[in-house]
Amino acid sequence: MGIREQFRANKKQEIQDENAGAKPLSSGDKAADKLQVQTLAAQIAEQQAMLFAQHERKVLVVLQGMDTSGKDGTVSGVFGSVNPQGLRIVSYKAPSQLELQHDYLWRIHQQVPAKGELAVFNRSHYEDVLITRVHDWIDAAECKRRYAQINDFERLLSETGTVVLKFFLHISKDEQRARLQERVDDPSKHWKFELQDLEERKSWDDYQKVYSQAIQATDADHAPWYVIPSNSKTHRNLAIAGVVLETLQAMKLAFPPGKKELTGLKVV
Structure with missing residues (x-):
């Protein structure tokens, strides 16, 4: 079984806390696993x-x-070795007033990768069927419409040459508590902490439910979801790097053929 098949979501995917600590790819040696992440990167x-x-x-x-859950850590750990000229990181926050004047996919479509580019979305259009559903900003009917629109949008990307990979970084509630407490206890990490994080944590069970629903509704062969156990930061990076590399290798990429007109050319 390839790495992609090992973490691929399924149509009955349920997010369960007990699965967040799994480490099927680990060698049992953390230092060796970190070295493997660097090799994959x-x-x-x-x-x-x-x-x-x-x-x-x-x-x-x-x-x-x-x-x-480690979105920032994934960006640095998995994609930190990529040449920046072909890499673009897009971090989505709450929509601006300008963005709110358009449909919810407007700001997303502007940032999709161009030819030759690898783009990483730190959060994405899925916020519009997650936090919006947890807080009842949209109803079930609107959420269902958005699932269909997202599926159409991702199919458009796929049919126009974009390989789409979607990762859910799965941590347990206890692990999140420990990581939030670490941010509170370390003044150098206070910039990462917002009191709103504690308010969102109160809706943990609701978030697990809407994540499960969103993954089930939008997983597709042209835009697959991968559920990554992420209580271990090293294993998280190991798994995501493995899926990304396996996907890139399956694309059978190669440098363009040499130019005949340059054969024998001497630079003086």
Whole structure:
């Protein structure tokens, strides 16, 4: 079984706390696992160099998860070796007043990857069927419409040359408590903490429910979801790097062929 199949979501996916601590890819040696992440990250960088050189296809990586699940850590740990000229990181916050004047996908479509580019969304259009549903800003009927619109949007991306990978970084409620407490206890990490994080934590069970529903409704072969056990930061990076690399390798990327007119050319 490949790494992608190991973490691929299914149509009956239920988010359960007890699964967040799984480490099926771990060697049992944390130092060795960290070294393996670095090796995979370097290989991802090599693949992305060919993607950029070909300048034909595109790759979109979507990172979703509860607060403290490790989206920022994934960006640095998995994609930190990629040449920045072919990499774009987009972090989505609450929509601005301008963005609110348009449909919810307007701000998303502007940021999808261009030819030769690998884009990573730190949060994404899925916020519009997650927090909006938890707080009843939209009803079930509107949420169902948005699932259909998201499926159409991602199919459009796929049919126009974009490989879409979606990751749910799955941590347990206890693990989130520990990570939030760490931020509170360390003044150098206070910038990462908002009191609103505690308010959202009160809706933990509701978030698990709407994540399960969103994954079930929008998983597709052209835009697959992967559920990544993320209580272990090292294993999280190991799993995501493995899925990304396996996907890039399956694209059979290569540098463009040499130019005949340069054969024998001497630079003076």
